Amino acid sequence: MGNILSSHSPSPLSDANPSFHYLVPHTAYKVFINHRGKDTKQSLVSSVYHNLDNRGVKVFLDKMCLRPGQYIPQALICAIRSASVHVVILSPNYAESEWCLDELLLICRTGAPIVPVFWEIRPSDVRMENKNGVYAKAFRKHNKVGKFDSRTLEKWKEALRWVSLLQGFISEGEQGEMVEKITACVARYNEMASRQTI
Template identity: 90%
Template structure:
């Protein structure tokens, strides 16, 4: 698959086509939530989104923020690049998603603060220290399928290792308490 987040590709939305301007958000986002939908969209990601939104923070969560007619890759690129903080929710099935991994690469490039959240996993799982862990298995599957070249796989692994070494939040206990801790994080306000 072609990388949908090329770092130096021209935008498909240009001044040459003014009829498409309504498809581009007009203001930057404060927070971008990177997550694996099937693991966290209906729980943690949604709670973070609604808590921030209710406090007046402009936050991007794909299904809540995308508008009909928006070109999804371009909307994601804009949201990631414009956000001043990124909440990266690392969950059991995160490493299976090329979208999540490509977003993480772009997030890393921005240099903006990142708040990692380890949802029902440990940082060591993300670093693939356990060769039988879910992240290591996901990468073996990516390699076996052969859809991605070894360079892409290594970039993804390096980004995961890097984010796993950042101070973050590890899910322990009640979700509401964790959401409050994430929202209270100095980077978000």
């Protein structure tokens, strides 16, 4: 992705202070699920998490894995960096969240495999080809609010474009079938990573 993802960005996870002494040690995870909670946590995300957990795959999901005393930004950074595969669930309200977008930047920097899931949205919407689409509107709102500089916004856009061009899963038909396909794909990546570390 070039240098666009290598610079500092004034966004949530970039402010994590490594000099803190954390009360709770961090755990290494095999899979990190990047998602917009209000869109997918109670449906798709929960199902994928439990399916992988039942297979013995250690998955990071904030509501299941964060513990009292953990500094949230640093816990997220550690989970992202330790994961051997990342699931990025792109949903209608995803681009509104600075946390989702910042996590995505870190995910892209790791070089680990990314499994994109387009949930009730198309890859072209993520690339913002439709100027009236929900992602384009979300970025116009970010720009209008003025909380983030133009460089940060461009890096977020580039990360979204990159992920939108990866082969992934598009929500069509029955959710249970889709969950099984996502789980099988992620489990294969996890097995490959495990063999490489032996």
